[in-house]
Amino acid sequence: DAKTTQPNSMESNEEEPVHLPCNHSTISGTDYIHWYRQLPSQGPEYVIHGLTSNVNNRMASLAIAEDRKSSTLILHRATLRDAAVYYCILRDNSGNTPLVFGKGTRLSVIA
Amino acid sequence: GAGVSQTPSNKVTEKGKYVELRCDPISGHTALYWYRQSLGQGPEFLIYFQGTGAADDSGLPNDRFFAVRPEGSVSTLKIQRTERGDSAVYLCASSPTGGFGANVLTFGAGSRLTVL
Numbered sequence: 001d002a003k004t005t006q007p008n009s010m011e012s013n014e015e016e017p018v019h020l021p022c023n024h025s026t027i028s029g030t031d032y033i034h035w036y037r038q039l040p041s042q043g044p045e046y047v048i049h050g051l052t053s054n055v056n057n058r059m060a061s062l063a064i065a066e067d068r069k070s071s072t073l074i075l076h077r078a079t080l081r082d083a084a085v086y087y088c089i090l091r092d093n094s095g096n097t098p099l100v101f102g103k104g105t106r107l108s109v110i111a
Numbered sequence: 112g113a114g115v116s117q118t119p120s121n122k123v124t125e126k127g128k129y130v131e132l133r134c135d136p137i138s139g140h141t142a143l144y145w146y147r148q149s150l151g152q153g154p155e156f157l158i159y160f161q162g163t164g165a166a167d168d169s170g171l172p173n174d175r176f177f178a179v180r181p182e183g184s185v186s187t188l189k190i191q192r193t194e195r196g197d198s199a200v201y202l203c204a205s206s207p208t209g210g211f212g213a214n215v216l217t218f219g220a221g222s223r224l225t226v227l
Contacts, residue, residue, distance in 0.1 A: 032214065043115075043202050043218030044154060087153060091214075098144055098167060099216060101153030 004088045009106040012078045020073040020105055022088030027068050031090040034099065035062065035073050039084045044101075047073065047086070051093070083109045113137075115219035117203050123225045124193055132188045132222045136205030143186050144216060145178055146202040154202055160186060161208065193226045200224075 005023040012018040024033065035047040048055055048062045050071075055062040061074040075082055087104040091097060116135040124130055136143050141162050146154035156170040160180045171177075175193075180186040190197055200223050204216040 034214070036216075041220075043204070043220050044216075045218065046215045049214055085153075098156045098159045098170070099154075100156060101146075103151075103153050 004090060004102055006086075006088050006102065006105045008103065009108065011108045011110060012075075014080060014109055014111050015077050018075040018078045018082070018107065020075075020086050020088075020107065021070065022072070023070045024088070024090055025069045027090055028092075030093045032093050033062065033064060033068075033071050034089040034091050035060070036087045036089065036099070036101075037082075037084040038087070038104070039081075044087065049091075078107075078109045080109050080111060083107055115203055115205055115217050117201075117219035117222050119222055120220065121223045121225075123227065125227050126193060126195060128193050128226075130190045130193055130224060132190075132201050132224070134186045134188070134203030134205075134219060136184060136186070136203070137217055138184075139207065140205035140217075141183065141208045142206045142213070143180060144204040144206075145186070145188050146204070147199040148202060148221070149199045157188070190224075193224075195226050198224055198226045 032049050032051050034049040036044040037047050038044045048057055048060050050062045063072045085104040085106050087101050089099050118133045143160040145157040148154045158178050159167040163180055163183045175191045177189045200221040202221045204218040206216045
């Protein structure tokens with residue numbers, strides 16, 4: 001499986017934007033970039049995914065580098081409820097393979 | 112159902128005992144996944160079902176672990192002769208097959224297993 005590299009932890013102030021980076025230099029042409037997050041004592045939750053173009057949804061934005069070797073999850077205004085572990089995952093676009101989780105980035109949000 | 116339901120939410124057992132963990136996926140979701148998560152780690156893949164059959168069981172750590180999904184909906188993860196190292200949160204997820212939905216796994220809250 002192609003691997004991703006994320007910082008272990010990040011901190012943000014409430015109401016400010018947060019940019020969570022992910023490196024995936026060995027990404028293949030058929031890999032989608034997925035982001036999930038896990039709040040304390042809960043299962044992971046889907047955030048967003050994309051292939052080449054930047055993506056926006058009600059939760060976040062995903063900015064994908066032109067060479068696809070890195071991406072950034074953007075939370076436009078962090079709230080205390082956004083404190084979680086964020087996982088960046090590559091998955092083949094067949095959709096028939098399991099997600100392979102790394103350790104993710106633990107985001108702390110300060111009031 | 113509205114979400115993925117896992118029971119029990121907590122299970123405490125003694126070393127050497129047999130344990131069953133149940134997962135009730137979202138109605139109509141044909142794909143079902145089992146993961147386990149130890150403290151401070153990301154979820155670790157165990158097994159993936161497509162319908163009734165195990166499409167990928169490469170993550171099962173040894174033959175003490177077994178999972179079934181006889182009717183293509185509810186799944187049971189079975190652990191024989193439990194060991195203290197089996198203590199973890201066991202997570203289940205489901206998704207549709209095909210289309211945009213296949214890219215979105217919905218997870219349950221997990222079953223916390225403690226082996227004394």
